[in-house]
Amino acid sequence: MKILVPVKRVVDYNVKVRVKSDGTGVDIANVKMSMNPFDEIAVEEAVRLKEAGIATEVVAVSAGVAACQETLRAALAIGADRAILIETSADEADNLQPLAVAKLLKALADKEQPQLVICGKQAIDDDANQVGQMLAALANWPQATFASKVVVAGDKATVTREVDGGLETLELALPAVISTDLRLNEPRYATLPNIMKAKKKPLDTVKPADLGVDVAPRLTTVKVAEPAKRQAGVMVADVAQLVEKLKNEAKVI
Template identity: 75%
Template sequence: MKILVPVKRVVDYNVKVRVKADGTGVDIANVKMSMNPFDEIAVEEAVRLKEKGVATEVIAVSCGDAKCQETLRTAMAIGADRGILVETTEELQPLAVAKLLNALFEKERPLLIILGKQAIDDDANQTGQMLAALANMPQATFASKVEISGTDGNEICRVTREIDGGAETLQLALPAVVTTDLRLNEPRYVTLPNIMKAKKKQLDIVRPEDFGVDVKPRLKTLKVSEPPKRGAGIKVADVAALVDKLKNEAKVI
């Protein structure tokens, strides 16, 4: 069983981003970049399935410029067997990425595509759902537990996902798309020996034109601005004063 794991290169989650002075986007010059945390969870889950003997190959794929090779090497250091970079300098939006992943699905024919539920840069939460629609596959989003059973073309994927007020378990016939939530697992620490081994693993570079996919942006960003600064709080003398403030000023009661 082959598993495809898309990964995205984003600004590291520890970095406080700055909006450009002209409001056209976020300044990423000289900023630390890393793998999207949700995608790291997806890679970890795919590698665990391989370690259990469920999967035979884990393929990491990334879409973007040449620097995304670093992200793929990280995925291979975690345990992915090989990587594919769809190299382009275009601004990639969720629909374009979904189309590229659909083309790779047609080429590689994995039984499971597992990816992060969203990227921490745009928080779109769209790529997995769009991919499932384009490929006409069942999907399970926000997975907190993934189990694979069955063999020889009869594989079944059981996914537990958190919903309001409880948990929901879905059963999917493979091939399928699964998006990961934070509670699915804790990604392993990448060791130096595995980083060195990852440098020798296969990394193929293709381009959107190879698949006949148009990746031109459909959406235009009009303006990016920082959220308004939070105002200072106030202290009240007693409960009566608090109730008065909530009732007459905040008007929440």
Template identity: 70%
Template structure:
């Protein structure tokens, strides 16, 4: 079985995001970019399935700017077998919307014919949490979201997923789309030898036109602002004073 893993290039999660002075978006100048953390977990899970003998080939896919090659090379260094880059924009500030991404991925799935797609539950830059679900609808495949445990058995997958009330275990029919959560695994670090080997692994470059998909944005960002600062707290001397303060604030 072949598994497809979509990965996205985002601002590194350790970087403090800065908003442009004119409020038109996020400042990406000289900012460290890396693989979306949820996608990194998806790559790790795909590699573990291959190591367990469940999967024969892991294909990483990225849709965005040409610089996403670096993200795909990271996936290859981790252990993916080959990669596909769909260059959908020349502007690093243009975010390809989930529906366009899902349509391109659907076309790639029909071309590659994988038995499984594993993706991150969401990207940390836009927090859309929509691409996996849209891809499932476009393909007519089953889906399991927010996976914290995955087990493949023949033509079914058993997935433990995180829900508001705790954990839920479901069984879905293959082929399927699985979106992963943080607790599924801890991604491996790419070793120097594997980083060198990744440079020789196949990386095909495509465009949205190759798949007949229009990536023209349907949404426009009106304004971007920094989150509001929290007001300083106060120290109370007794429980009675605490209750009184909460009453004044309308909290009780």
């Protein structure tokens, strides 16, 4: 069984992002970049399925500029067998939207014929949470989102997913799309020997045009701004004063 794992290069989660002075986006100049944490979980789960003898090959794929090869090498160091970079220009990468990514993955899935696609539920830069669902719709495959447990047996996958009311268990016929939640697993640290081995693993590069996909954006970003700063709290003497402020100042009751 072949597993396809999309991974995204994002600003490291430890970095405090800054908005550009002209409000056109986030400043990533000289900023540490890393693999999206949810995608790390997806790679780890795919590698565990391979180690259990269920999967035979794990293929990591990323879309973006040439620097995304670093992210793919990180996935190879975790345990993926090979990688594919869908290389775009810098302008295309800045405006690469979820629908375009889903179309690229659909075209690649048609070529690679994986039995399972495991992706992070969302990226920490845009928090869109759309690619997995869109890919499943385009491919007409069953999907299970927010997975906290995955069991694959034969041509079916049983997925426990986190919902507002608790846990829900789904059974999917393969091929299928699964998106990972935080509690699915704890990604391993890549060891130095595996990092060295990752440099020799195959990494192919294709262009969106090679896949027959138009990545032109459908949406336009008008402005990017930092959230408004929270005002300092106010101490009140008693409940009556609290109610009065909520009613007359905050106007929430």
